[in-house]
Amino acid sequence: MEPITDQPMDQPKQKVKIPCNHMLLYIHLTQSYSYCAVCNGDYGLCYYCSRCNFQAHSECIEWPDTIDHPSHSRHPLKKVSPGTIDYTDGKCHFCREELVDPMYHCSLCNFSIDVNCWRHPPQRTIYQPKSHEHTFTLMPRKITFTCNACGMLGDCNPYFCFECGFMLHKDCIDLPRVININRHDHRISRTYHLGHGDWGSCGVCRKEIDWSLGAYSCKRCPNYAVHSKCAIREDVWNGEELEDVPEEEEEIEDPYKVVNDKEIIHFCHEEHNLRLGGDDDVTGYEKMLCDACITPISSDPFFKCVQCEFFLHKVCASLPRRKRNIMHTEKLDLQVTKAGEYNKCISCRKIFDGFRYCSRFEKFDVRCGSISEPFHHELHPHPLYHILSAAEKLKLCGACGKYLHYVLSCTVCEFNLGMDCATLPRKVRHICDAHDLSLHHVPGNSKGQQLWCDSCEGKLDPSVWFYGCDDCGSTLHIKCVLGDFNHLKPGKKYGEAELVVNDGMTRPFCISCKKRCSFPSFLKATCPNTLCEQRWGFPSFLKAASPDSFVLFACSMDCAYDKYFMLWFYEVDY
Structure with missing residues (x-):
């Protein structure tokens, strides 16, 4: 078909009738490497027939004024614009997509369809013996019904089984038969009728399940x-x-081999044996960190390397090599971070060292990777679940007051807990207090109270969680107690910087915020004079490491990494 040339401005735009009855695709014009048959345009969405090599914009096609549709045989449908009717829900009766111009409508029955569903009407009958032993027939009228497959209310033309009386949405006929989900270790199978039983609540949304419907x-x-x-x-x-994939029991390798009653060989430290520590060993090693979760050994049972400073909590030594996680749809593999590397957890957004659970593209620290449902936290009386779906909005964390996506939610009250707050250590030690600090929050209305942080001496919001001492009454911000590097191991080098414990007689000045480093650890790096002069102009507090270099310190991630220039504090931008 020859394209029509541009028309004068005072003439109405010409349109063309569709020259065939073939199935039309809705594509971008650039995909067909051609032009609209009417306006000669080479951009935008168009209808395309591969057999006739015809393509035209929707607005360039002369659609018929009235049509007949097999699913609405009682009345013809008239071509209208969505803006001319205000009593519909604005969606196509079949595909449930937003109606656009042109559309077809029956005002007597309040029935609307878009052009695609007219060109490709739904099947009148569907027979899938793997899904159901009988044939489903499309009912010719719109009704309100409860779908037997998903249990959700429908307001459209259902597919009906005359033998069983089942009514289904169109997209529920093709539901998969056998699947794996990340909330359960075994396969689950679909049925149109769950049957009587003590089913409890749904394993995902935690709402009630109707046993008379499908699930x-x-x-x-x-x-x-x-x-x-x-x-x-x-x-x-x-x-x-x-459904057609044989179910085979996966052989997951054990994380360690037993040598004797006291010693093991762990896959992450195969060069030496690890020996189980007793109660007498705790005092000497209480400041040491577990190489898996990067938290203090404390009073928990642990393994220690017989030849080097390597520690594992007994619980961390038993972490499975592969496992399902509520935050990811694939099984995750347990891996060890290489020396000098660090990771960022996809759920709590914290940088960390040590063990990690990984998919092909995402990493979880072992704290987030080990969380299962129901999750119990001592500061909340009800169990928590990961209910929020990927399509839903952010939720307000009741612990830190931030809007987050990865949250654990309560089904009893309106409480959500972010993954960062859910994995906070319940008890910690800090230089400000001789006793253990524990997580606290002030329940109920706390507007009349004012608390102060004993570390930074700033105001502390009682509506968010904080650390406090039950013996002394001291209160501290969570960040003041933990800092940004609490999941990295002091003494290790990350790039050109070393993580150092902040336990000296004096606290060094941060090169970025110009304040003394107040957190438990900081990054230390040696940088050439040229970098210091270029970026900071030799502040008076800089200490020379040599005639050609200075020692720099960074107290937090905000100070250590420039997100705008994507540079670490010891790097120079050429």
Whole structure:
């Protein structure tokens, strides 16, 4: 078809009738390397017939004024614009997409469809023996019904089984039969009728399940079930149908080999044996950190290397090599961070060293990677679950007052807990107090109270969590107690900088904020004079490491890393 040349401004735009009855695709014009058959334009979305080599913008096509549709045979449908009717829900009756101009509508029945659903009407009958033994027939009228597959209310044309009386949404007929989800260790199978039983709540959203409707259930766990729509959420299911895939028990390698009653060989430290420490060893090693979770050994049972300074909590030594996690749809692998490297946890957003649980593209620290449901926290009376889906909005964390995506939520009250706050140590030690500090919060209305941090001497908001001493009454900000580097191990080098414990007689000045480093640890690096002169102009507090270099310190991540220039404090931008 020859393209029509541009028309004068005073003439109406010409349109063309579709020259065939073939299936049309809706594509970008650039994909067909051609032009609109009407306006000769080479951009925008168009309808395209590959058999006739025809393409035209929707606005350049002369759509018929009235049409007949097999799913609405009682009345013809008239072409209208969405803005001319204000009593519809604004969505196509079949695909549930937003209606755009042109659309077709029956004002007597309040029935609307878009052009795509007219060009490609839904199947009148569907027979899928793997899904159901009978044929589903599309009902010719719009009704309000409860879908037997997903249990959700529908207001459209359902597919109906005359043998069983089941009514289904169109997209529920093709639900996968057998799947794995990240909330359960076994496969779950779909059924249109769950059956009577003590099913409890959905394993994902934690809401009630109607046993008279369809859902997914586990053959091994008699009381476990999940709503159909919850099971196929993109943050719960990886998209793989497992019906024809044989189920084989995965052989997961043990994290360590037993040498004797007291010694093991761990996969992360195979060169030396690890020996189980007794109660007498705790006092000497209480300041040492576990090389897996980078938290103090404290009074927990632990393993110590017989030849070097390597420690593992007994719990961390038993972490599985592979496991499912509520934050990811694939199984995660336990890995060890290489020397000089660090990671950033995808859920709590903290930088960390030590062990990590990994997918192909994402990393979780072992604290977030080990969280399972239900999650219990001593500062909240009810169990918590990861209910928020990938498509939902951010939730307010009740511990820090920030809006976050990765949260654990309470099904009893309106409380959410961010992953960073959920994994905070319950008890810590700090130089400001001789006793253990524990997590605190002030319940109820705390507007009349004013607390102060004993470390930075700044105001402390009682509506957020903080560390406090039950013996002395001291209160401290969480950041003042932990700092930014609490999941990195002091004494290690990260790039050109070394992490140093802040336990000297005097605290050094930070090169960025120009304040004394007040956190438990800081980064220390030696930098050439040229860098110091270029970026800071030799502040008076700089200490010379040699005639050609100075020692620099950074107290936090904000001070250590310039996000705008993407530079560490010891680097220079050429």
